[in-house]
Amino acid sequence: MLKMKCERCEIDSASLFCLRCKRAICGKCYEDSLGLCSDCVNFKKATEWDRRQLVRILTETVRISTNNLEKQKCHACEILRYHLLFTLKVLKNLGIELEHEDLTGLRAPVHQLRDAVIPLIIEAISQKKLAADPTSWPRI
Ligand SMILES: [Zn+2]
Ligand SMILES: [Zn+2]
Numbered sequence: 543m544l545k546m547k548c549e550r551c552e553i554d555s556a557s558l559f560c561l562r563c564k565r566a567i568c569g570k571c572y573e574d575s576l577g578l579c580s581d582c583v584n585f586k587k588a589t590e591w592d593r594r595q596l597v598r599i600l601t602e603t604v605r606i607s608t609n610n611l612e613k614q615k616c617h618a619c620e621i622l623r624y625h626l627l628f629t630l631k632v633l634k635n636l637g638i639e640l641e642h643e644d645l646t647g648l649r650a651p652v653h654q655l656r657d658a659v660i661p662l663i664i665e666a667i668s669q670k671k672l673a674a675d676p677t678s679w680p681r682i
Contacts, residue, residue, distance in 0.1 A: 550579050562586075590645045596636065597648055597655070603629050604658050611665055623666045630659050 548556045548568035556566035560579035567579045576583060607626055610616040633656045640649045 550581060586645075593636070593639075593645050593648055596632070597651055600629055600633060600655055601651070604655055604662070607662055607666075608658075611662060619666075623663070626659060626663045626666055630656065630663060633659060 546556045546566050548554050548571055549565035550567055550571040554568035554570055556568050558567045558569065558572045559565070560567050560572070560582055561577040562582040562585075563579060565579060571580050572578075573580065573583045576586070578586065603625065607622060607629075610619070610622055616622055633652055636648075636652050637656065639645075640652060
């Protein structure tokens with residue numbers, strides 16, 4: 543049988559394959575429960591941290607927007623509307639990413655946020671009966 547060196551440490555002989563980077567990996571450089579090499583485990587952890595932060599920021603955005611929509615002076619705010627539509631776009635992209643891999647169970651909170659943002663947008667848009675497309679809004 544042909545022997546292959548681990549493509550990560552380049553010391554021990556490889557006996558496994560990383561599911562993410564597809565390199566041949568030795569037992570020492572492999573995380574069995576995830577099917578990933580040590581490098582990819584670190585990448586996965588960093589990505590998860592980033593996404594958790596993003597969900598935290600989006601949750602805060604939805605909370606603040608909900609409060610602001612209750613105030614009379616924010617009813618006609620174009621920035622708030624635009625911000626909500628942008629939030630929805632970020633949530634949509636995040637949802638697509640999480641369909642492939644549910645990073646630390648973020649799928650459910652992202653779906654909940656999307657469900658919360660849509661009525662806010664409808665409320666914000668209906669205030670001035672504006673179209674959903676921000677480019678068609680009248681300039682102030
Ligand atoms: Zn190795
Ligand atoms: Zn890998």
